[in-house]
Amino acid sequence: MLLIRCPYCEEERPELEFRHAGEAHLVRPGNIAEMSDEDFEGFFFIRQNPKGLVYERWRHVHGCARFFNAVRDTVSDKFVTTYKAGEKKPVIKGAAE
Numbered sequence: 001m002l003l004i005r006c007p008y009c010e011e012e013r014p015e016l017e018f019r020h021a022g023e024a025h026l027v028r029p030g031n032i033a034e035m036s037d038e039d040f041e042g043f044f045f046i047r048q049n050p051k052g053l054v055y056e057r058w059r060h061v062h063g064c065a066r067f068f069n070a071v072r073d074t075v076s077d078k079f080v081t082t083y084k085a086g087e088k089k090p091v092i093k094g095a096a097e
Helices: 037-044
Strands: 003-006 011-014 019-023 053-059 067-073 079-084
Touching: 003 079
Parallel strands: none
Antiparallel strands: 003 011, 019 053, 053 067, 067 079
């Protein structure tokens, strides 16, 4: 069973308590209503999907219910670190930018 550390609860819990919420550190465009369909598609649907370390957003749905960020290796499925939403993105060698 995969264990994920919630940075708010400060404990490792089973993966079944969490939900993946997509790529982390995305900035919402300020002018969505004025965007072309192609630009909106790029923002809303197109995501990186690299092999290796990625920055992701997760939610502890069956715990504190808070969103947090994580660095996870997509090859091994291991979590390198988790950190609170709003905290600065940690620089980790080999992680996708």
